[in-house]
Amino acid sequence: MPKSKLVPYLYLAPCLFLMALFVYYPIVENFRFAFYEFSAFSPEKVFVGFENFLNLFKDEVFYIALKNNIWYAVISIIFQVFGGLILAAILEDPITRLVSGIFRTVFFLPVVISISVIALLFNFIYNPDVGILNGLLKLVGLDEHTKAWLGDSETAIFAIIAVSQWQSIGYIMMLFVVSIQNIPRELYEAAEMDGAGRIRKFINITVPQVREMFFVATLITLTGAFTVFNEPYILTGGGPGNASEVLGTLLYNSAFFRDEMGYASAIATIILILTLVVSIIQMKVFKTGEDG
Template sequence: MLNLKRKITPYLYLAPCLLFLLVFVYYPIVENLRYSFFDFSAFSPSKTFVGLQNFIDLFHDKVFYIALKNNVLYAVISVVCQVFGGLILAAILEAPITRLLSGFFRTVFFLPVVISITVIALLFTFIYDPQIGIVNKFLSLIGLEDWTRAWLGESETAIYAVIAVSQWQSIGYIMMLFIVAIQGIPKELYEAADIDGAGGIRKFFSITVPQVKEMFFVTTLITLTGAFTVFNEPYILTGGGPGNSSDVLGTLLYHSAFFEDKMGYASTIATVILILTLMISIIQMKLFRTGKDG
Protein backbone atom coordinates (compact mmCIF):
# COMPACT_ATOMS: atom_id res chain seq x y z
CA MET A 1 0.00 0.00 0.00
CA LEU A 2 2.84 2.34 0.86
CA ASN A 3 4.58 1.66 -2.45
CA LEU A 4 1.35 2.37 -4.33
CA LYS A 5 0.98 5.69 -2.48
CA ARG A 6 4.53 6.67 -3.41
CA LYS A 7 3.87 5.88 -7.07
CA ILE A 8 0.62 7.85 -7.16
CA THR A 9 1.82 10.93 -5.22
CA PRO A 10 3.87 12.52 -8.07
CA TYR A 11 0.90 12.24 -10.42
CA LEU A 12 -1.35 13.92 -7.87
CA TYR A 13 1.02 16.90 -7.84
CA LEU A 14 0.97 16.97 -11.65
CA ALA A 15 -2.82 16.61 -11.88
CA PRO A 16 -3.73 20.33 -11.41
CA CYS A 17 -1.27 21.37 -14.14
CA LEU A 18 -2.47 18.63 -16.49
CA LEU A 19 -6.09 19.61 -15.82
CA PHE A 20 -5.29 23.25 -16.53
CA LEU A 21 -3.62 22.31 -19.82
CA LEU A 22 -6.51 20.08 -20.85
CA VAL A 23 -9.17 22.71 -20.09
CA PHE A 24 -7.44 25.86 -21.32
CA VAL A 25 -5.08 24.59 -24.06
CA TYR A 26 -5.88 21.22 -25.59
CA TYR A 27 -9.68 21.38 -25.38
CA PRO A 28 -9.83 24.80 -27.16
CA ILE A 29 -7.42 23.48 -29.83
CA VAL A 30 -9.63 20.46 -30.52
CA GLU A 31 -12.80 22.59 -30.52
CA ASN A 32 -11.24 25.13 -32.88
CA LEU A 33 -10.26 22.32 -35.24
CA ARG A 34 -13.83 21.02 -35.13
CA TYR A 35 -15.29 24.48 -35.77
CA SER A 36 -13.11 24.89 -38.86
CA PHE A 37 -15.28 22.29 -40.62
CA PHE A 38 -18.47 24.33 -40.06
CA ASP A 39 -20.01 27.52 -41.41
CA PHE A 40 -21.60 29.65 -38.70
CA SER A 41 -21.78 33.12 -37.20
CA ALA A 42 -21.30 34.18 -33.60
CA PHE A 43 -25.05 34.23 -32.86
CA SER A 44 -26.29 31.52 -35.21
CA PRO A 45 -28.34 28.85 -33.38
CA SER A 46 -26.85 26.05 -35.46
CA LYS A 47 -23.74 25.24 -37.46
CA THR A 48 -23.67 24.03 -41.06
CA PHE A 49 -21.13 21.30 -41.77
CA VAL A 50 -19.09 22.23 -44.86
CA GLY A 51 -16.18 19.80 -44.58
CA LEU A 52 -12.97 21.18 -46.12
CA GLN A 53 -14.73 24.05 -47.91
CA ASN A 54 -13.36 26.65 -45.46
CA PHE A 55 -9.83 25.45 -46.18
CA ILE A 56 -10.47 25.51 -49.93
CA ASP A 57 -11.85 29.06 -49.71
CA LEU A 58 -8.88 30.13 -47.59
CA PHE A 59 -6.31 28.76 -50.05
CA HIS A 60 -8.10 30.59 -52.87
CA ASP A 61 -8.15 33.87 -50.94
CA LYS A 62 -5.57 36.38 -52.25
CA VAL A 63 -5.53 38.22 -48.90
CA PHE A 64 -4.44 35.00 -47.19
CA TYR A 65 -1.28 34.87 -49.31
CA ILE A 66 -0.58 38.55 -48.65
CA ALA A 67 -0.92 37.91 -44.91
CA LEU A 68 1.21 34.74 -45.08
CA LYS A 69 3.92 36.58 -47.03
CA ASN A 70 3.92 39.34 -44.40
CA ASN A 71 4.25 36.77 -41.61
CA VAL A 72 7.19 35.12 -43.39
CA LEU A 73 8.77 38.56 -43.85
CA TYR A 74 8.13 39.23 -40.16
CA ALA A 75 9.83 35.93 -39.27
CA VAL A 76 12.93 36.44 -41.42
CA ILE A 77 13.55 40.02 -40.28
CA SER A 78 12.84 39.10 -36.64
CA VAL A 79 15.34 36.24 -36.64
CA VAL A 80 18.04 38.45 -38.17
CA CYS A 81 17.38 41.49 -35.96
CA GLN A 82 16.21 39.94 -32.69
CA VAL A 83 18.08 36.63 -32.48
CA PHE A 84 21.36 37.49 -34.21
CA GLY A 85 21.21 41.12 -33.08
CA GLY A 86 20.32 40.11 -29.52
CA LEU A 87 23.21 37.64 -29.42
CA ILE A 88 25.68 40.27 -30.63
CA LEU A 89 24.42 42.83 -28.11
CA ALA A 90 24.63 40.27 -25.30
CA ALA A 91 28.20 39.35 -26.26
CA ILE A 92 29.21 43.02 -26.36
CA LEU A 93 27.63 43.78 -22.97
CA GLU A 94 29.29 40.73 -21.39
CA ALA A 95 32.73 41.63 -22.75
CA PRO A 96 35.19 42.79 -20.05
CA ILE A 97 35.68 46.18 -21.73
CA THR A 98 31.99 47.11 -21.46
CA ARG A 99 31.15 45.42 -18.15
CA LEU A 100 31.22 48.65 -16.14
CA LEU A 101 28.37 50.16 -18.18
CA SER A 102 26.55 46.93 -19.05
CA GLY A 103 23.92 47.42 -16.32
CA PHE A 104 22.92 50.78 -17.76
CA PHE A 105 22.70 49.47 -21.33
CA ARG A 106 20.75 46.38 -20.26
CA THR A 107 18.14 48.67 -18.77
CA VAL A 108 18.07 50.85 -21.89
CA PHE A 109 17.58 47.90 -24.24
CA PHE A 110 15.13 46.04 -21.99
CA LEU A 111 12.90 49.03 -21.13
CA PRO A 112 10.79 48.83 -24.34
CA VAL A 113 9.82 45.25 -23.45
CA VAL A 114 7.86 46.38 -20.38
CA ILE A 115 6.10 49.28 -22.09
CA SER A 116 2.48 48.72 -23.14
CA ILE A 117 2.05 48.05 -26.86
CA THR A 118 -0.70 50.70 -26.91
CA VAL A 119 1.75 53.32 -25.66
CA ILE A 120 4.38 52.13 -28.15
CA ALA A 121 1.90 52.27 -31.04
CA LEU A 122 0.90 55.82 -30.10
CA LEU A 123 4.58 56.80 -29.85
CA PHE A 124 5.44 55.39 -33.28
CA THR A 125 2.35 56.94 -34.83
CA PHE A 126 3.98 60.29 -34.06
CA ILE A 127 7.44 59.07 -35.08
CA TYR A 128 6.16 57.94 -38.50
CA ASP A 129 3.91 60.97 -39.01
CA PRO A 130 4.65 62.38 -42.52
CA GLN A 131 4.43 66.00 -41.34
CA ILE A 132 5.85 66.14 -37.81
CA GLY A 133 7.44 62.69 -37.42
CA ILE A 134 11.12 62.54 -36.48
CA VAL A 135 11.87 59.96 -39.18
CA ASN A 136 11.01 62.36 -42.01
CA LYS A 137 12.52 65.27 -40.11
CA PHE A 138 15.80 63.39 -39.77
CA LEU A 139 15.84 62.39 -43.44
CA SER A 140 15.24 66.02 -44.45
CA LEU A 141 17.97 67.16 -42.07
CA ILE A 142 20.61 64.97 -43.76
CA GLY A 143 19.49 65.91 -47.26
CA LEU A 144 17.37 62.84 -48.10
CA GLU A 145 14.05 64.61 -48.67
CA ASP A 146 13.26 62.23 -51.52
CA TRP A 147 13.13 59.36 -49.03
CA THR A 148 10.45 60.98 -46.86
CA ARG A 149 7.00 59.42 -47.09
CA ALA A 150 3.88 58.43 -45.17
CA TRP A 151 5.44 55.32 -43.68
CA LEU A 152 2.22 53.81 -42.33
CA GLY A 153 0.06 55.15 -45.14
CA GLU A 154 1.79 53.63 -48.17
CA SER A 155 1.38 49.99 -49.11
CA GLU A 156 5.07 49.65 -50.04
CA THR A 157 6.35 50.69 -46.60
CA ALA A 158 3.56 49.96 -44.09
CA ILE A 159 4.54 46.38 -43.22
CA TYR A 160 8.23 47.29 -42.89
CA ALA A 161 7.37 50.18 -40.58
CA VAL A 162 5.27 47.85 -38.42
CA ILE A 163 8.01 45.19 -38.33
CA ALA A 164 10.56 47.81 -37.25
CA VAL A 165 8.43 48.61 -34.19
CA SER A 166 8.47 44.95 -33.16
CA GLN A 167 12.24 44.73 -33.48
CA TRP A 168 12.73 47.84 -31.36
CA GLN A 169 10.46 46.48 -28.63
CA SER A 170 11.56 42.83 -28.51
CA ILE A 171 15.31 42.77 -29.05
CA GLY A 172 15.97 43.60 -25.39
CA TYR A 173 14.15 40.48 -24.20
CA ILE A 174 16.13 38.19 -26.51
CA MET A 175 19.32 39.98 -25.48
CA MET A 176 18.65 39.27 -21.79
CA LEU A 177 18.11 35.56 -22.49
CA PHE A 178 21.46 35.39 -24.28
CA ILE A 179 23.15 37.29 -21.44
CA VAL A 180 21.95 34.60 -19.01
CA ALA A 181 23.30 31.89 -21.33
CA ILE A 182 26.67 33.64 -21.79
CA GLN A 183 27.08 34.07 -18.04
CA GLY A 184 26.80 30.29 -17.71
CA ILE A 185 29.78 29.65 -20.02
CA PRO A 186 32.85 28.48 -18.04
CA LYS A 187 35.37 31.32 -17.77
CA GLU A 188 38.18 28.80 -18.28
CA LEU A 189 37.27 28.56 -21.97
CA TYR A 190 37.84 32.27 -22.51
CA GLU A 191 41.03 32.21 -20.42
CA ALA A 192 42.40 29.36 -22.53
CA ALA A 193 41.51 31.28 -25.69
CA ASP A 194 43.33 34.35 -24.34
CA ILE A 195 46.42 32.24 -23.72
CA ASP A 196 46.23 30.97 -27.33
CA GLY A 197 46.05 34.56 -28.54
CA ALA A 198 42.48 34.42 -29.85
CA GLY A 199 40.82 37.76 -30.54
CA GLY A 200 37.31 38.85 -29.60
CA ILE A 201 35.69 37.78 -32.89
CA ARG A 202 37.41 34.37 -32.82
CA LYS A 203 36.24 33.80 -29.23
CA PHE A 204 32.71 34.82 -30.20
CA PHE A 205 32.43 32.29 -33.02
CA SER A 206 34.50 29.51 -31.43
CA ILE A 207 33.25 29.70 -27.82
CA THR A 208 30.19 31.90 -27.35
CA VAL A 209 28.09 30.74 -30.31
CA PRO A 210 28.57 26.96 -29.73
CA GLN A 211 28.00 27.32 -25.97
CA VAL A 212 24.67 29.15 -26.37
CA LYS A 213 23.27 26.63 -28.87
CA GLU A 214 20.37 25.64 -26.62
CA MET A 215 19.45 29.27 -25.95
CA PHE A 216 19.73 29.97 -29.66
CA PHE A 217 17.08 27.29 -30.21
CA VAL A 218 14.81 28.76 -27.52
CA THR A 219 15.09 32.35 -28.77
CA THR A 220 14.58 31.34 -32.40
CA LEU A 221 11.50 29.34 -31.43
CA ILE A 222 10.11 32.26 -29.43
CA THR A 223 10.82 34.70 -32.25
CA LEU A 224 9.36 32.59 -35.07
CA THR A 225 6.28 31.65 -33.06
CA GLY A 226 5.75 35.31 -32.21
CA ALA A 227 6.19 36.28 -35.87
CA PHE A 228 3.42 33.92 -37.01
CA THR A 229 1.05 34.85 -34.17
CA VAL A 230 1.69 38.62 -34.19
CA PHE A 231 -1.44 40.77 -33.97
CA ASN A 232 -1.08 43.83 -31.75
CA GLU A 233 1.44 45.86 -33.72
CA PRO A 234 -0.13 45.61 -37.20
CA TYR A 235 -3.67 45.98 -35.88
CA ILE A 236 -3.00 49.05 -33.73
CA LEU A 237 -0.64 50.82 -36.15
CA THR A 238 -2.34 50.16 -39.51
CA GLY A 239 -5.32 47.84 -38.97
CA GLY A 240 -3.90 45.75 -41.81
CA GLY A 241 -3.96 48.64 -44.24
CA PRO A 242 -3.61 50.49 -46.45
CA GLY A 243 -5.76 48.01 -48.31
CA ASN A 244 -4.48 44.66 -47.11
CA SER A 245 -0.79 45.46 -47.54
CA SER A 246 0.13 45.05 -43.86
CA ASP A 247 -2.31 42.26 -43.02
CA VAL A 248 -0.93 39.27 -41.16
CA LEU A 249 -2.68 36.02 -40.32
CA GLY A 250 -3.71 37.41 -36.92
CA THR A 251 -5.43 40.49 -38.34
CA LEU A 252 -7.02 38.40 -41.11
CA LEU A 253 -8.44 36.08 -38.45
CA TYR A 254 -9.74 39.02 -36.40
CA HIS A 255 -11.43 40.69 -39.37
CA SER A 256 -13.00 37.40 -40.48
CA ALA A 257 -14.38 36.68 -37.01
CA PHE A 258 -15.48 40.08 -35.72
CA PHE A 259 -16.07 42.19 -38.84
CA GLU A 260 -17.37 39.62 -41.33
CA ASP A 261 -18.83 37.31 -38.63
CA LYS A 262 -17.41 34.21 -40.35
CA MET A 263 -16.49 32.23 -37.28
CA GLY A 264 -15.88 28.94 -39.09
CA TYR A 265 -13.57 30.65 -41.56
CA ALA A 266 -11.73 32.35 -38.68
CA SER A 267 -11.30 28.96 -36.99
CA THR A 268 -9.75 27.69 -40.21
CA ILE A 269 -7.20 30.52 -40.15
CA ALA A 270 -6.43 29.71 -36.51
CA THR A 271 -5.92 26.06 -37.44
CA VAL A 272 -3.50 27.03 -40.22
CA ILE A 273 -1.55 29.23 -37.76
CA LEU A 274 -1.37 26.29 -35.34
CA ILE A 275 -0.11 23.93 -38.06
CA LEU A 276 2.52 26.44 -39.21
CA THR A 277 3.86 27.03 -35.69
CA LEU A 278 3.95 23.28 -34.97
CA MET A 279 5.82 22.64 -38.21
CA ILE A 280 8.33 25.37 -37.38
CA SER A 281 8.86 23.89 -33.89
CA ILE A 282 9.40 20.36 -35.22
CA ILE A 283 11.81 21.53 -37.94
CA GLN A 284 13.81 23.55 -35.39
CA MET A 285 14.05 20.61 -32.99
CA LYS A 286 15.36 18.43 -35.82
CA LEU A 287 17.84 21.06 -37.02
CA PHE A 288 19.16 22.04 -33.60
CA ARG A 289 18.91 18.52 -32.15
CA THR A 290 18.08 20.22 -28.86
CA GLY A 291 18.83 18.26 -25.73
CA LYS A 292 21.37 16.03 -27.53
CA ASP A 293 25.12 16.10 -27.46
CA GLY A 294 26.87 16.66 -30.82
Protein backbone atom coordinates in the same frame (compact mmCIF):
# COMPACT_ATOMS: atom_id res chain seq x y z
CA MET B 1 0.30 0.77 -8.73
CA PRO B 2 2.14 1.28 -5.39
CA LYS B 3 1.15 4.37 -3.47
CA SER B 4 4.68 5.83 -3.68
CA LYS B 5 4.54 5.75 -7.48
CA LEU B 6 1.07 7.30 -7.57
CA VAL B 7 2.01 10.41 -5.55
CA PRO B 8 3.92 12.24 -8.37
CA TYR B 9 0.92 11.86 -10.69
CA LEU B 10 -1.37 13.35 -8.04
CA TYR B 11 0.89 16.41 -7.89
CA LEU B 12 0.80 16.70 -11.68
CA ALA B 13 -2.96 16.16 -11.96
CA PRO B 14 -4.09 19.80 -11.29
CA CYS B 15 -1.63 21.14 -13.85
CA LEU B 16 -2.58 18.52 -16.43
CA PHE B 17 -6.27 19.23 -15.84
CA LEU B 18 -5.83 22.99 -16.32
CA MET B 19 -3.74 22.49 -19.46
CA ALA B 20 -6.32 20.09 -20.88
CA LEU B 21 -9.15 22.52 -20.08
CA PHE B 22 -7.59 25.79 -21.24
CA VAL B 23 -5.09 24.68 -23.92
CA TYR B 24 -5.84 21.33 -25.54
CA TYR B 25 -9.64 21.40 -25.38
CA PRO B 26 -9.84 24.82 -27.15
CA ILE B 27 -7.39 23.56 -29.82
CA VAL B 28 -9.55 20.51 -30.51
CA GLU B 29 -12.75 22.59 -30.54
CA ASN B 30 -11.22 25.17 -32.88
CA PHE B 31 -10.19 22.38 -35.27
CA ARG B 32 -13.76 21.03 -35.17
CA PHE B 33 -15.27 24.48 -35.75
CA ALA B 34 -13.13 24.88 -38.89
CA PHE B 35 -15.39 22.34 -40.62
CA TYR B 36 -18.56 24.34 -39.95
CA GLU B 37 -20.09 27.57 -41.18
CA PHE B 38 -21.72 29.52 -38.36
CA SER B 39 -22.27 32.90 -36.76
CA ALA B 40 -21.21 33.98 -33.28
CA PHE B 41 -24.80 35.11 -32.68
CA SER B 42 -26.52 31.88 -33.71
CA PRO B 43 -26.38 28.41 -32.14
CA GLU B 44 -26.85 26.77 -35.55
CA LYS B 45 -23.81 25.30 -37.29
CA VAL B 46 -23.78 24.01 -40.86
CA PHE B 47 -21.23 21.32 -41.65
CA VAL B 48 -19.27 22.31 -44.78
CA GLY B 49 -16.31 19.92 -44.60
CA PHE B 50 -13.12 21.38 -46.07
CA GLU B 51 -14.90 24.31 -47.73
CA ASN B 52 -13.45 26.88 -45.29
CA PHE B 53 -9.93 25.67 -46.03
CA LEU B 54 -10.56 25.63 -49.79
CA ASN B 55 -11.92 29.19 -49.67
CA LEU B 56 -8.94 30.24 -47.57
CA PHE B 57 -6.45 28.88 -50.11
CA LYS B 58 -8.32 30.75 -52.88
CA ASP B 59 -8.22 34.02 -50.93
CA GLU B 60 -5.56 36.43 -52.23
CA VAL B 61 -5.52 38.26 -48.89
CA PHE B 62 -4.46 35.03 -47.17
CA TYR B 63 -1.30 34.88 -49.30
CA ILE B 64 -0.57 38.56 -48.65
CA ALA B 65 -0.91 37.91 -44.92
CA LEU B 66 1.24 34.77 -45.10
CA LYS B 67 3.94 36.65 -47.06
CA ASN B 68 3.93 39.41 -44.43
CA ASN B 69 4.28 36.84 -41.63
CA ILE B 70 7.23 35.29 -43.45
CA TRP B 71 8.82 38.75 -43.76
CA TYR B 72 8.19 39.15 -40.03
CA ALA B 73 9.94 35.83 -39.32
CA VAL B 74 12.99 36.44 -41.53
CA ILE B 75 13.63 40.00 -40.33
CA SER B 76 13.01 39.04 -36.68
CA ILE B 77 15.56 36.21 -36.87
CA ILE B 78 18.16 38.58 -38.30
CA PHE B 79 17.61 41.48 -35.91
CA GLN B 80 16.23 39.91 -32.74
CA VAL B 81 18.12 36.62 -32.56
CA PHE B 82 21.42 37.42 -34.26
CA GLY B 83 21.30 41.06 -33.19
CA GLY B 84 20.36 40.11 -29.63
CA LEU B 85 23.23 37.62 -29.44
CA ILE B 86 25.76 40.20 -30.66
CA LEU B 87 24.46 42.82 -28.21
CA ALA B 88 24.63 40.32 -25.34
CA ALA B 89 28.21 39.36 -26.23
CA ILE B 90 29.23 43.03 -26.36
CA LEU B 91 27.61 43.79 -22.99
CA GLU B 92 29.27 40.77 -21.37
CA ASP B 93 32.71 41.69 -22.67
CA PRO B 94 35.11 42.63 -19.82
CA ILE B 95 35.61 46.12 -21.31
CA THR B 96 31.89 47.02 -21.28
CA ARG B 97 30.85 45.05 -18.19
CA LEU B 98 31.21 48.08 -15.88
CA VAL B 99 28.43 49.95 -17.72
CA SER B 100 26.51 46.94 -19.06
CA GLY B 101 23.84 47.25 -16.36
CA ILE B 102 22.79 50.66 -17.69
CA PHE B 103 22.65 49.46 -21.29
CA ARG B 104 20.76 46.29 -20.36
CA THR B 105 18.11 48.49 -18.76
CA VAL B 106 17.97 50.79 -21.79
CA PHE B 107 17.57 47.89 -24.24
CA PHE B 108 15.06 46.02 -22.04
CA LEU B 109 12.86 49.03 -21.25
CA PRO B 110 10.78 48.83 -24.49
CA VAL B 111 9.79 45.26 -23.57
CA VAL B 112 7.80 46.46 -20.54
CA ILE B 113 6.16 49.43 -22.27
CA SER B 114 2.52 48.98 -23.29
CA ILE B 115 2.00 48.34 -27.00
CA SER B 116 -0.59 51.14 -27.02
CA VAL B 117 2.02 53.63 -25.84
CA ILE B 118 4.52 52.30 -28.38
CA ALA B 119 1.93 52.64 -31.16
CA LEU B 120 1.33 56.29 -30.24
CA LEU B 121 5.09 56.89 -30.15
CA PHE B 122 5.72 55.39 -33.58
CA ASN B 123 2.65 57.01 -35.10
CA PHE B 124 4.36 60.28 -34.23
CA ILE B 125 7.75 59.06 -35.53
CA TYR B 126 6.23 57.90 -38.84
CA ASN B 127 3.94 60.93 -39.28
CA PRO B 128 4.50 62.17 -42.86
CA ASP B 129 4.20 65.86 -41.91
CA VAL B 130 5.70 66.31 -38.44
CA GLY B 131 7.29 62.91 -37.87
CA ILE B 132 10.83 62.57 -36.55
CA LEU B 133 11.87 60.11 -39.28
CA ASN B 134 10.93 62.34 -42.21
CA GLY B 135 12.35 65.35 -40.35
CA LEU B 136 15.68 63.56 -39.97
CA LEU B 137 15.75 62.61 -43.66
CA LYS B 138 15.09 66.23 -44.63
CA LEU B 139 17.80 67.39 -42.25
CA VAL B 140 20.46 65.29 -44.02
CA GLY B 141 19.24 66.24 -47.49
CA LEU B 142 17.31 63.05 -48.34
CA ASP B 143 13.97 64.74 -48.99
CA GLU B 144 13.19 62.39 -51.90
CA HIS B 145 13.08 59.45 -49.47
CA THR B 146 10.42 60.95 -47.19
CA LYS B 147 7.02 59.27 -47.35
CA ALA B 148 3.92 58.29 -45.40
CA TRP B 149 5.53 55.19 -43.91
CA LEU B 150 2.35 53.65 -42.52
CA GLY B 151 0.19 54.91 -45.39
CA ASP B 152 2.34 53.56 -48.22
CA SER B 153 1.53 49.99 -49.27
CA GLU B 154 5.20 49.31 -50.04
CA THR B 155 6.55 50.39 -46.65
CA ALA B 156 3.70 49.82 -44.18
CA ILE B 157 4.55 46.22 -43.21
CA PHE B 158 8.27 46.99 -42.89
CA ALA B 159 7.54 50.02 -40.71
CA ILE B 160 5.46 47.78 -38.44
CA ILE B 161 8.15 45.09 -38.36
CA ALA B 162 10.69 47.74 -37.34
CA VAL B 163 8.51 48.60 -34.33
CA SER B 164 8.49 44.93 -33.27
CA GLN B 165 12.28 44.69 -33.54
CA TRP B 166 12.74 47.79 -31.41
CA GLN B 167 10.40 46.45 -28.75
CA SER B 168 11.54 42.82 -28.61
CA ILE B 169 15.29 42.77 -29.17
CA GLY B 170 15.93 43.62 -25.50
CA TYR B 171 14.09 40.50 -24.31
CA ILE B 172 16.04 38.17 -26.60
CA MET B 173 19.25 39.98 -25.63
CA MET B 174 18.58 39.29 -21.94
CA LEU B 175 18.08 35.58 -22.64
CA PHE B 176 21.51 35.48 -24.28
CA VAL B 177 23.05 37.54 -21.46
CA VAL B 178 21.95 34.91 -18.93
CA SER B 179 23.23 32.12 -21.16
CA ILE B 180 26.62 33.80 -21.70
CA GLN B 181 27.01 34.43 -17.96
CA ASN B 182 26.76 30.65 -17.42
CA ILE B 183 29.67 29.89 -19.78
CA PRO B 184 32.75 28.85 -17.72
CA ARG B 185 35.30 31.69 -17.69
CA GLU B 186 38.07 29.09 -18.02
CA LEU B 187 37.14 28.59 -21.67
CA TYR B 188 37.78 32.24 -22.47
CA GLU B 189 40.97 32.31 -20.41
CA ALA B 190 42.30 29.26 -22.27
CA ALA B 191 41.43 30.88 -25.60
CA GLU B 192 43.27 34.07 -24.58
CA MET B 193 46.36 32.03 -23.72
CA ASP B 194 46.18 30.58 -27.24
CA GLY B 195 46.09 34.11 -28.66
CA ALA B 196 42.41 34.18 -29.70
CA GLY B 197 40.84 37.60 -30.21
CA ARG B 198 37.32 38.71 -29.35
CA ILE B 199 35.78 37.66 -32.66
CA ARG B 200 37.48 34.25 -32.53
CA LYS B 201 36.27 33.70 -28.95
CA PHE B 202 32.75 34.74 -29.94
CA ILE B 203 32.62 32.31 -32.87
CA ASN B 204 34.42 29.35 -31.26
CA ILE B 205 33.21 29.62 -27.65
CA THR B 206 30.16 31.87 -27.21
CA VAL B 207 28.12 30.67 -30.17
CA PRO B 208 28.50 26.90 -29.49
CA GLN B 209 27.90 27.36 -25.75
CA VAL B 210 24.62 29.24 -26.24
CA ARG B 211 23.22 26.73 -28.75
CA GLU B 212 20.31 25.71 -26.50
CA MET B 213 19.39 29.33 -25.81
CA PHE B 214 19.71 30.07 -29.54
CA PHE B 215 17.06 27.41 -30.12
CA VAL B 216 14.77 28.88 -27.43
CA ALA B 217 15.22 32.44 -28.78
CA THR B 218 14.57 31.31 -32.35
CA LEU B 219 11.47 29.37 -31.28
CA ILE B 220 10.08 32.35 -29.37
CA THR B 221 10.84 34.72 -32.24
CA LEU B 222 9.36 32.56 -35.02
CA THR B 223 6.26 31.68 -32.99
CA GLY B 224 5.76 35.37 -32.28
CA ALA B 225 6.24 36.22 -35.97
CA PHE B 226 3.45 33.88 -37.06
CA THR B 227 1.06 34.88 -34.26
CA VAL B 228 1.71 38.65 -34.28
CA PHE B 229 -1.42 40.78 -34.00
CA ASN B 230 -1.06 43.85 -31.77
CA GLU B 231 1.38 45.93 -33.82
CA PRO B 232 -0.32 45.56 -37.25
CA TYR B 233 -3.80 45.97 -35.78
CA ILE B 234 -3.04 49.09 -33.74
CA LEU B 235 -0.75 50.84 -36.23
CA THR B 236 -2.56 50.20 -39.53
CA GLY B 237 -5.41 47.72 -38.98
CA GLY B 238 -3.96 45.71 -41.85
CA GLY B 239 -3.98 48.65 -44.29
CA PRO B 240 -3.55 50.49 -46.48
CA GLY B 241 -5.81 48.11 -48.37
CA ASN B 242 -4.47 44.75 -47.23
CA ALA B 243 -0.80 45.66 -47.56
CA SER B 244 0.08 45.06 -43.89
CA GLU B 245 -2.39 42.26 -43.24
CA VAL B 246 -1.03 39.34 -41.21
CA LEU B 247 -2.69 36.05 -40.31
CA GLY B 248 -3.66 37.39 -36.88
CA THR B 249 -5.47 40.46 -38.25
CA LEU B 250 -7.06 38.36 -41.01
CA LEU B 251 -8.40 35.98 -38.36
CA TYR B 252 -9.71 38.88 -36.24
CA ASN B 253 -11.42 40.62 -39.16
CA SER B 254 -12.98 37.36 -40.36
CA ALA B 255 -14.35 36.52 -36.92
CA PHE B 256 -15.45 39.88 -35.51
CA PHE B 257 -16.13 42.06 -38.55
CA ARG B 258 -17.44 39.60 -41.12
CA ASP B 259 -18.80 37.16 -38.51
CA GLU B 260 -17.34 34.17 -40.37
CA MET B 261 -16.43 32.10 -37.32
CA GLY B 262 -15.80 28.85 -39.20
CA TYR B 263 -13.51 30.64 -41.66
CA ALA B 264 -11.67 32.27 -38.74
CA SER B 265 -11.26 28.85 -37.10
CA ALA B 266 -9.70 27.58 -40.33
CA ILE B 267 -7.19 30.47 -40.23
CA ALA B 268 -6.40 29.67 -36.58
CA THR B 269 -5.84 26.03 -37.53
CA ILE B 270 -3.40 27.06 -40.28
CA ILE B 271 -1.52 29.27 -37.81
CA LEU B 272 -1.30 26.34 -35.38
CA ILE B 273 0.00 24.00 -38.11
CA LEU B 274 2.58 26.56 -39.27
CA THR B 275 3.94 27.11 -35.76
CA LEU B 276 4.06 23.36 -35.08
CA VAL B 277 5.92 22.70 -38.36
CA VAL B 278 8.40 25.49 -37.63
CA SER B 279 8.97 24.13 -34.10
CA ILE B 280 9.55 20.57 -35.34
CA ILE B 281 11.99 21.77 -38.02
CA GLN B 282 13.89 23.77 -35.42
CA MET B 283 14.15 20.79 -33.07
CA LYS B 284 15.51 18.67 -35.91
CA VAL B 285 17.98 21.37 -37.04
CA PHE B 286 19.25 22.30 -33.57
CA LYS B 287 18.97 18.73 -32.21
CA THR B 288 18.04 20.33 -28.91
CA GLY B 289 18.41 18.24 -25.80
CA GLU B 290 20.96 15.92 -27.41
CA ASP B 291 24.49 15.68 -26.12
CA GLY B 292 27.38 16.65 -28.37
